[in-house]
Amino acid sequence: MTHRIWAIALNTFREAARIRVLYGILVLVFGSNLFAIVLGEMSIRDADRVARDVGLASISLFGSLTAIFLGVFLLYTEVQRRTIHAIVCKPIERWEFVVGKYLGMACVLSVLVGVFALAMTAMLLYQGVGVSGAIARALVLAWFEVLTVAAIAIFFSSFSTPFLSGIFALAIWVIGRLTPDIELAIRTGSPWIKSTAQVALWIVPDVHLFSPSGRVVEGVATSVHGAFVDWSYVGLAGLHGLGYIVFLLALACVFFHRRDFA
Amino acid sequence: MDSAISVRDLRKTYRTPFRRKRVEALRGVTFTVQRGQIFGFVGPNGAGKTTTIRTLMGLIKPTGGSATILGHALPSRAARERLGFLPETPYFYDYLTVGELLDLAGRIFGLPSATRRKRADELIERVGLGRARTQSLKKFSKGMLQRAGLAQALMNDPELVVLDEPMSGLDPIGRKEVRDLIVELREQGKTVFFSSHILTDIEAIADRVAIIARGQLQAEGTPAELIRRTVLGIDVAVRIANAADITELVDGATRVHRAGDELSLTLATDADVDAWLARARERGARVVAVTPRHETLEDLFMREIATADSSAAAKEGRV
Numbered sequence: 001m002t003h004r005i006w007a008i009a010l011n012t013f014r015e016a017a018r019i020r021v022l023y024g025i026l027v028l029v030f031g032s033n034l035f036a037i038v039l040g041e042m043s044i045r046d047a048d049r050v051a052r053d054v055g056l057a058s059i060s061l062f063g064s065l066t067a068i069f070l071g072v073f074l075l076y077t078e079v080q081r082r083t084i085h086a087i088v089c090k091p092i093e094r095w096e097f098v099v100g101k102y103l104g105m106a107c108v109l110s111v112l113v114g115v116f117a118l119a120m121t122a123m124l125l126y127q128g129v130g131v132s133g134a135i136a137r138a139l140v141l142a143w144f145e146v147l148t149v150a151a152i153a154i155f156f157s158s159f160s161t162p163f164l165s166g167i168f169a170l171a172i173w174v175i176g177r178l179t180p181d182i183e184l185a186i187r188t189g190s191p192w193i194k195s196t197a198q199v200a201l202w203i204v205p206d207v208h209l210f211s212p213s214g215r216v217v218e219g220v221a222t223s224v225h226g227a228f229v230d231w232s233y234v235g236l237a238g239l240h241g242l243g244y245i246v247f248l249l250a251l252a253c254v255f256f257h258r259r260d261f262a
Numbered sequence: 263m264d265s266a267i268s269v270r271d272l273r274k275t276y277r278t279p280f281r282r283k284r285v286e287a288l289r290g291v292t293f294t295v296q297r298g299q300i301f302g303f304v305g306p307n308g309a310g311k312t313t314t315i316r317t318l319m320g321l322i323k324p325t326g327g328s329a330t331i332l333g334h335a336l337p338s339r340a341a342r343e344r345l346g347f348l349p350e351t352p353y354f355y356d357y358l359t360v361g362e363l364l365d366l367a368g369r370i371f372g373l374p375s376a377t378r379r380k381r382a383d384e385l386i387e388r389v390g391l392g393r394a395r396t397q398s399l400k401k402f403s404k405g406m407l408q409r410a411g412l413a414q415a416l417m418n419d420p421e422l423v424v425l426d427e428p429m430s431g432l433d434p435i436g437r438k439e440v441r442d443l444i445v446e447l448r449e450q451g452k453t454v455f456f457s458s459h460i461l462t463d464i465e466a467i468a469d470r471v472a473i474i475a476r477g478q479l480q481a482e483g484t485p486a487e488l489i490r491r492t493v494l495g496i497d498v499a500v501r502i503a504n505a506a507d508i509t510e511l512v513d514g515a516t517r518v519h520r521a522g523d524e525l526s527l528t529l530a531t532d533a534d535v536d537a538w539l540a541r542a543r544e545r546g547a548r549v550v551a552v553t554p555r556h557e558t559l560e561d562l563f564m565r566e567i568a569t570a571d572s573s574a575a576a577k578e579g580r581v
Contacts, residue, residue: 007369011355018357085349086414089319091342091396262276262313262319 003098004092012104029116032058033123048129055120056138061213063113063146064173071153072165074101084261095253102154102249107145133211134228139233144241145210145246149173151245156251175200176207205244209237264333266422266453269294273326274313287313289477295455300448302468303457306567310477311457312350315426319347332422346420350427354410356400360391360410367417383414404431423447425456429463441467465559473563475570489562495555496535499526502547511542
């Protein structure tokens with residue numbers, strides 16, 4: 001089983017490594033870090049704070065957008081281009097194919113987040129700011145976020161077109177980012193808004209968990225520049241993400257299993 | 263000994279996307295492919311050949327009937343371990359080289375690294391892609407892709423090889439090579455099930471033939487069983503001067519072709535050939551060939567398709 005999943009994952013990684021779009025994203029990485037340095041220089045004080053905020057936001061934003069971009073094409077293209085015909089007739093189960101595709105994409109995104117993190121570290125060192133434990137934890141959380149968003153995209157890709165999958169995945173990610181506001185709506189909104197917001201909370205993963213900076217966690221205002229969440233929070237957030245990833249991949253496998261490849 | 267492929271009353275009904283109209287792609291297809299045979303599967307476009315093959319390969323789920331491959335009921339991973347498949351107009355990951363494509367196939371089959379390399383090298387040479395092994399598939403012509411597809415279908419040294427239009431896109435030399443490869447596979451004891459539009463290829467190498475039209479099997483058997491051995495006409499070829507009057511010679515012929523001083527025509531089976539030849543000689547003709555014309559697979563194919571069309575038309579008329 002593992003060798004088949006690994007074969008698909010390796011092939012997916014190879015595919016991503018050979019498409020030039022990713023090199024464009026790497027340009028974005030360095031562009032955003034350059035932007036952070038310029039923005040820091042322009043601020044009267046707290047240049048390092050700006051650099052950290054812009055760097056982390058870039059990882060979250062570009063990493064998640066890349067996950068959506070790659071994820072929505074992942075299964076759709078296989079079916080549309082009929083490359084899957086020569087694969088699923090071999091002794092591989094369809095769920096192994098879906099999991100292999102996800103793991104391959106997760107490897108690509110992990111490399112991407114790693115490059116983002118290295119670029120950000122280099123930028124912080126250039127500015128004479130050390131890399132704190134809070135930054136390391138924030139980076140791990142951003143990585144979890146990107147992997148969760150990738151699972152959302154691949155779930156939609158198992159039954160929908162890239163355009164619609166992109167819209168749905170983007171919507172889920174944005175709504176997931178707004179969970180504190182949805183919680184507020186539940187407390188203060190009209191009954192109709194309350195019930196709608198409650199349903200949204202049940203369905204949508206709490207992506208905001210992965211960027212706690214500026215949020216009150218257990219009564220403490222957290223900030224990557226000051227008191228930040230500890231590793232146990234990171235672990236719990238990771239488990240939340242993992243739960244969603246497993247759930248979404250299981251659904252994607254069910255949908256993919258039911259499909260005819262005509 | 264059990265059969266390589268056994269299909270019983272296989273059915274597939276689609277619904278069109280918007281109008282939800284029912285389309286019966288397969289309407290109770292039944293046939294058996296014995297082990298060690300080359301089985302040719304023939305039919306016009308839209309007859310159900312590819313749907314049958316895709317159903318057997320697990321790409322499409324049937325709406326009715328059953329099938330077994332190498333003794334395993336579908337869907338079966340155990341069967342897929344022992345078969346190789348070349349899809350119609352193969353599409354592969356075009357960023358890979360042929361070696362990487364075969365490596366991917368070998369990995370899925372769980373072959374050890376050394377076996378994958380050895381087998382890939384052998385197959386790349388066997389299908390004549392040795393000089394293109396470092397090129398990405400993106401740069402391959404249609405014929406080269408077909409060869410790469412054949413190589414990946416043989417990566418696991420399968421007992422059963424299913425080829426959907428393997429000669430499609432190949433030049434005459436390529437077609438000959440694929441025909442030779444199919445015969446070689448049978449000599450190695452493998453079963454080959456292949457579909458083709460090229461009836462001469464099927465007639466040349468297939469042990470058994472099935473003709474499908476409108477989602478139903480019209481005929482199945484060995485070419486000798488299916489093709490009528492009765493004489494359909496007499497083909498005559500003569501050389502005769504351009505100025506000679508041939509009006510009397512071509513009278514009653516079912517087919518006439520004249521190119522320069524060569525005249526070829528087909529006489530009816532009950533025609534007096536001796537008398538015709540005597541008349542031709544009187545006009546200075548030199549006889550080149552006189553051959554009886556038997557039914558070919560193409561004749562059979564056209565006959566079966568016409569029968570299927572007329573019975574479908576009669577059915578629609580009744581409705």
